Amino acid sequence: MDNTDKEKINQWSERVSQRVDKILDQSVERRGFLKGLLGTVGGAAAASTAAGAIASEVLPESDFSWEKFFQEHYKVMTAEDKEKVFARIETETKRKYGVDVKVRDPQALDGVKFAYGLNLSKCNGSRMCVYACMKENNQSRDPQIQYIKVIEMDIGTLNLEKGDMYYEGESVPKAGKYYLPVQCHQCDNPPCAKVCPVEATWKEKDGIVVIDYDWCIGCRYCMAACPYEARRFNFSAPKVPKEEVNPDQGYLSNRMRPKGVVEKCHFCLHRTREGKNPACMEACPTGARKFGNILDPKSEVSMILKTKRVFVLKEELNTIPSFFYYFD
Amino acid sequence: MTLATMEKPIMLVLLLGVMTSLSWAEPMAVKGAIRPLVKEAECLGCHSKTSSITKKKGHRDLSSKHFPKSGTCSSCHLPGQVTKLRLLTGEPISYPQSPILCGQCHGLVKRDWDHGIHGKKMGSWTKSGEPLLCVQCHDPHTPKFPLMKALPAPRQPQLGIKKEESYGQH
Numbered sequence: 404m405d406n407t408d409k410e411k412i413n414q415w416s417e418r419v420s421q422r423v424d425k426i427l428d429q430s431v432e433r434r435g436f437l438k439g440l441l442g443t444v445g446g447a448a449a450a451s452t453a454a455g456a457i458a459s460e461v462l463p464e465s466d467f468s469w470e471k472f473f474q475e476h477y478k479v480m481t482a483e484d485k486e487k488v489f490a491r492i493e494t495e496t497k498r499k500y501g502v503d504v505k506v507r508d509p510q511a512l513d514g515v516k517f518a519y520g521l522n523l524s525k526c527n528g529s530r531m532c533v534y535a536c537m538k539e540n541n542q543s544r545d546p547q548i549q550y551i552k553v554i555e556m557d558i559g560t561l562n563l564e565k566g567d568m569y570y571e572g573e574s575v576p577k578a579g580k581y582y583l584p585v586q587c588h589q590c591d592n593p594p595c596a597k598v599c600p601v602e603a604t605w606k607e608k609d610g611i612v613v614i615d616y617d618w619c620i621g622c623r624y625c626m627a628a629c630p631y632e633a634r635r636f637n638f639s640a641p642k643v644p645k646e647e648v649n650p651d652q653g654y655l656s657n658r659m660r661p662k663g664v665v666e667k668c669h670f671c672l673h674r675t676r677e678g679k680n681p682a683c684m685e686a687c688p689t690g691a692r693k694f695g696n697i698l699d700p701k702s703e704v705s706m707i708l709k710t711k712r713v714f715v716l717k718e719e720l721n722t723i724p725s726f727f728y729y730f731d
Numbered sequence: 732m733t734l735a736t737m738e739k740p741i742m743l744v745l746l747l748g749v750m751t752s753l754s755w756a757e758p759m760a761v762k763g764a765i766r767p768l769v770k771e772a773e774c775l776g777c778h779s780k781t782s783s784i785t786k787k788k789g790h791r792d793l794s795s796k797h798f799p800k801s802g803t804c805s806s807c808h809l810p811g812q813v814t815k816l817r818l819l820t821g822e823p824i825s826y827p828q829s830p831i832l833c834g835q836c837h838g839l840v841k842r843d844w845d846h847g848i849h850g851k852k853m854g855s856w857t858k859s860g861e862p863l864l865c866v867q868c869h870d871p872h873t874p875k876f877p878l879m880k881a882l883p884a885p886r887q888p889q890l891g892i893k894k895e896e897s898y899g900q901h
Contacts, residue, residue, distance in 0.1 A: 570881070701858075
């Protein structure tokens with residue numbers, strides 16, 4: 404390919420992209436993508452110049468970037484790849500929310516399997532956990548996304564369909580009611596992970612079911628598969644006020660999610676894998692929530708399993724949850 | 732918690748101070764709920780060390796569901812020494828040791844608390860860290876946990892959003 408050929412290709416791609424611009428002038432994202440495609444079609448020589456121009460022109464506005472487009476699956480990324488990805492996410496967050504954040508990727512600890520115990524006799528339905536979770540995990544305020552549902556139910560019943568999750572309470576617990584908080588149960592046999600067509604969600608060795616938000620295609624099969632309705636979908640771009648963004652972020656946990664991906668409770672893995680309590684447990688005013696390592700026979704959750712009559716929700720489905728309820 | 736560890740009230744106060752000052756814990760809601768431990772200086776502001784405790788002046792408004800049904804002042808407080816409590820055997824104990832006192836009647840709860848099943852531990856799920864004492868959540872004179880105001884309910888999902896609206900939010 405000599406110089407005149409290159410020039411011809413450049414002129415041609417310039418002309419076509421101008422025409423495409425006219426047609427697609429309302430959608431920045433699509434235009435950037437098409438121009439990128441033209442660049443690659445136009446030939447390797449043209450691609451390098453075109454892609455450079457596109458990157459500077461389009462990136463400040465749109466979500467699209469070549470790095471993201473060609474990003475590997477989380478499990479095959481090397482440490483260097485991850486560093487690059489984290490840097491990209493940090494700059495994206497800075498651009499969108501104006502906040503300096505640190506994205507990390509804490510790994511599962513050896514000899515640790517997380518489990519959660521929840522004392523229904525103590526839970527008073529104050530929803531402190533719900534809002535602590537919302538803050539910690541940068542959940543969208545509008546449209547509202549909350550990982551924890553607190554269901555108000557009549558004492559003596561366990562029919563989830565009769566429960567009320569929209570209760571208002573001036574003074575809780577109300578007489579004759581008890582409160583059943585439901586969040587992701589981190590099942591050992593997770594139906595959500597089985598149905599994912601792209602393996603964007605999987606179970607880690609410490610028992611936490613995680614989601615790679617960059618890999619999720621938003622098909623919502625997992626939401627249909629989950630019997631606990633624990634998964635939430637970002638129908639539109641999440642909105643979080645700048646001052647409420649939690650800058651301590653994990654790649655698989657609470658980093659800012661894009662539009663069109665599924666998210667859910669992950670036992671605050673960026674905290675718990677470093678020994679801290681999950682945010683919901685920290686916020687619980689009654690001490691109803693207990694979290695720990697089930698492989699340690701002296702841990703709180705192990706003692707609960709030994710000494711209390713625990714149960715799991717929808718046991719008959721054989722999901723084998725790591726989330727245990729009990730009364731005392 | 733054993734007796735040996737409880738004889739370190741200073742360590743405990745320090746630890747609590749550290750734990751409550753950590754900002755990542757985000758326990759703002761809980762912070763308000765955690766009752767401060769009584770400091771000796773507070774008692775000694777009015778009482779001399781050997782004076783007896785009466786309900787006459789400072790503690791007049793003290794309401795109690797715990798007595799006279801379950802005992803009198805001197806069932807738990809050591810007469811003549813304001814900074815001490817006493818067990819049913821008459822043995823004096825200090826304020827940070829109070830869980831032993833509570834456990835005399837509430838044995839099953841005390842057993843659960845010893846294993847970390849009852850109560851609350853801030854900060855970390857690993858073994859390190861001290862659990863909160865009984866009196867940091869329960870008012871010893873009115874031990875029933877108070878009713879609370881629930882935070883707002885989640886918004887009902889909006890059905891029937893128009894196509895243009897949802898496409899507009901990129």
